[in-house]
Amino acid sequence: MAKTLYDKLWQAHLVKERDDGTALIYIDRHLIHEVTSPQAFEGLRLAGRKPWRIDANIATPDHNVPTTIEAGDEPDSGGASSVSKPAISKRSEITDPISKIQVQTLDDNCEEFGIVEFKVNDTRQGIVHVIGPEQGATLPGMTIVCGDSHTSTHGAYGSLAQGIGTSEVEHVLATQCLIQKKMKNMLIKVDGKLQSGVTAKDVALAIIGRIGTAGGTGHAIEFAGEAIEGLSMEGRMTLCNMAIEGGARSGMIAVDDVTIDYFKGRSYAPKGDLWTQSVAAWREFKSDEGAHFDKVIHLEGSGIAPQVSWGTSPEMVIGIDELLPDPETESDPVKADGMRRAYTYMGMEPGKKMSDVVPDRVFIGSCTNSRIEDLRAAAEIAKDQKVSDKVTQAMVVPGSGLVKKQAEEEGLDQVFIDAGFEWRAPGCSMCLAMNADRLGEGEHCASTSNRNFEGRQGYGGRTHLVSPAMAAAAAIAGHFVDVREVANDE
């Protein structure tokens, strides 16, 4: 029988089907960060258990780490881009004592159990979902978990990647398995080509706007179609990253040449004969012709405009060229109530345009959009321009020490600094504001992150989700703009 990509990944990791309808699924790779793991390690200790397979795990601190760089270590102004600069050697120390304990606890746990960790000042440190693929630690065909909902990111290269809670972190550490029931299959097909200036982020937001934040609940989503095949690996990661915002624990894309090329030469990726062997195996990770999907959604790629979220849920999103929607015309009363609440929180009104909104801050970063391609797209807009006086702060936070290094080698850091952006050390930063990077009460933010929930980026903060190019363009213009109309010719 024809199988979907998800069917194949499930089948390839099925340890045991139990009589009660649940199954044991083997987990190939477990990513660990400081926020959702301490209680799991403590649980292991209390029960006198040891991790099942140490080499299946890799850890890094990302949520709490400061992203500020101490004075004296700023890249030289006008410095030659070919000069390699120390990546993150002078990152600020953690001043919040509670954050410090949490990061120290991760270090201690990894030390105690022998788990490889890229510590805070390691050049390989970064957002867990950026460093996994970057190192080749997460690979096609794997089952990948992490105590973080954005683990769906790793599905971009034909893997089954899922966010889990802390009890499951402990369960995976202790047994290398998860107890699950198979999800349903959902296909989201984006046909045709995307317009210039429209990115994977816009596709993700447009999909969520269409299916809603619960549209994918209970399903594994496969993204396919010409527009998806045309995305780079970075773009595919952005899209799968936001599958969870559409309610799906896993998003995935079939393996193709783009996938294979991406992993070649990565640190932990197979080499030599093993590489040849693995590539042959990976190429099987795609849906068969005629495979059955329980739910199918079609979108036309050329019809997607650059997106901006206006409310407090990722489904509250519009094309930059649309007017803010009116709750009075919404037929679903529960939805209309949510919209009214969102307008109050956001301090905005139906019928207006997003181009009327001034972002007080601009944040380019997060596991959604902090890879090299994202920084290139933003730098292209920022080149030889200045951040508007209306914008209090604009910051660029690379996803990892290696992304930062690469960007510096390409001179992107200087482009940003010259334009008035702050150039930071890697971490989750203002995506969830667990460190010192956060919005003030009532401030609007053009953010390349993934969630616009109330208070997500800081108490009383107002988030607008956009692509990196849209964020950079808003920073320069001092209000949201259609990036298709401001292509920088420089």
Next chain:
Amino acid sequence: MNKFESFDGLVAPLDRANVDTDQIIPKQFLKSIKRTGFGPNLFDEWRYEDEGQPGQDCSNRPINTDFILNQPRYKGAEVLITRRNFGCGSSREHAPWSLLDFGFKAVIAPSFADIFFNNCFKNGLLPIVLSEENVEVLFQATKSEEDFSLTVNLEGQVISRKGAEDIPFEVDEFRKYCLINGLDDIGLTLKDADAIKAFESQSRQQSPWMFDVIK
């Protein structure tokens, strides 16, 4: 985990859809390395009129008197009823930890987000899915009855209330078994250690590149 027993509990209505886990427990409280003590910060941004800090004594903070859980009639509530897609967003298990720590034993909604739903069972909090119509009936009852309470019977998979028909609900057999017996599912999985080892050695042969690399 404690055994889940049938109980009769006061019902509190949270009339919102898409309540995300950032709302249930904001990020600053996730810095704790414990599983307990999150109750005072449940729905922190809605419950209080100031910004909460971890480790703070919440008893003197300004309270948002409009927020449902701050109303005296819902003090001691053990059942939360709410609207669709409850628990969406972040995978933080601190969400069920804070609901439990506050005193809730069950949450009733037309639908839940997958990760939150799963996390609840791991901690002895029962998420119950009912139809939109039945949830609406319960919302109406909290309006018309002062001390509206429900009996939650997991064994029999029904919710009962005075003067009305029982409402049945679905629950996975395995999850029900773990809740009722207060079982640690790691212990159960380890009973299949031989099957896991057999799978692993086969996988090691088929896909050797996934093993012994990260060290």
